Ligand SMILES: [Zn+2]
């Protein structure tokens with residue numbers, strides 16, 4: 136049974152009082168409950184954070200604590216590190232791990248995740264500091280301190296992390312190291328999907344539903360709750376044939392891609408189908424990430440192919456980067472470089488060098504957030520060289536291909552239908568990590584699949 140404890144928050148102060156009052160009343164007649172409190176990623180994508188608390192044992196487990204970066208950095212609702220029994224991290228994307236160092240300014244809470252998730256998180260957190268140092272309330276000291284408190288978990292290992300709480304991680308198929316988190320607290324089982332993919336990619340096996348035991352409640356990401364992705368093989372074929380066409384005509388194919396997972400995925404796709412002989416140059420963080428990936432072969436669907444793909448590419452040498460970048464930007468071939476939305480990184484350097492030649496093309500292979508240079512380029516064929524300069528028309532071709540690492544609507548519903556609930560008449564589903572319109576539309580679909588659906592507002596609490 137779900138008790139809906141707090142109401143929609145129009146006024147924060149009033150709502151806190153109202154929530155507390157209701158909470159007091161419910162406690163008079165219901166005792167020893169497991170409580171869920173949603174701290175972020177509520178009707179939005181970014182700053183994931185969920186608190187699960189036991190009234191019986193006092194265990195308090197925090198699942199993810201990410202940030203949202205727009206013009207400023209926003210964190211999830213505050214929780215005190217002193218009161219936490221543990222933090223469990225689903226994966227290394229900054230919208231899931233970006234706020235965790237906050238708990239090590241003065242705290243000492245244990246952090247659980249896969250080893251690969253931790254190693255990549257460290258790289259991304261340090262990179263975030265390098266770019267945003269003056270805007271963040273923590274520094275390298277806190278990231279170093281966090282290392283003292285991390286405990287690595289393998290998939291499918293049952294681990295006690297509180298007086299009466301256990302967790303188990305399952306492969307989420309989203310990025311290497313990513314996990315779904317099963318929390319067992321006071322006899323209740325709650326599954327938090329984090330970000331997940333039910334489709335096999337070149338890098339990863341998909342989620343295996345049969346591994347997961349029956350649950351009481353599901354917290355599910357809803358990023359693509361209203362969108363269905365095209366068949367993966369079709370997308371791969373389209374990329375390969377278009378890239379071949381560009382390069383055969385003497386052009387340059389620039390593929391802006393994030394250095395974590397997406398660069399490696401695209402490299403594997405091109406390597407698998409590479410019928411014509413062209414040079415592939417890889418720039419950015421992808422090198423540091425692959426050196427971490429190399430230590431965890433069992434996390435990959437086909438590790439040998441990944442290494443082979445990487446060895447056949449040319450990785451920009453940091454000591455000769457100026458000359459090597461200039462060569463790549465002036466000779467026919469493929470360039471894979473961050474960032475995926477052309478917001479920053481070396482992709483901008485390459486884009487600026489190739490946009491005035493109709494033989495060249497830019498392949499956007501990630502989701503393009505509203506008002507990013509990538510999205511503007513797609514919609515208008517215009518590009519802004521510098522912040523205060525005018526938009527210019529470009530003559531190079533622009534393509535958008537959907538290589539998402541998230542499940543689309545079909546797979547999200549397939550997952551909900553496939554997961555077993557302990558009480559099939561009481562299938563409680565909480566939708567998070569989707570913009571409001573998507574989330575509400577998706578919630579209707581989930582309801583049609585026979586579930587009780589909840590779309591939490593920020594700081595909203597529920598009891599199980
Ligand atoms: Zn993610």
Ligand SMILES: [Zn+2]
Pocket residue numbers: 181228230231330568
């Ligand atoms: Zn996410």
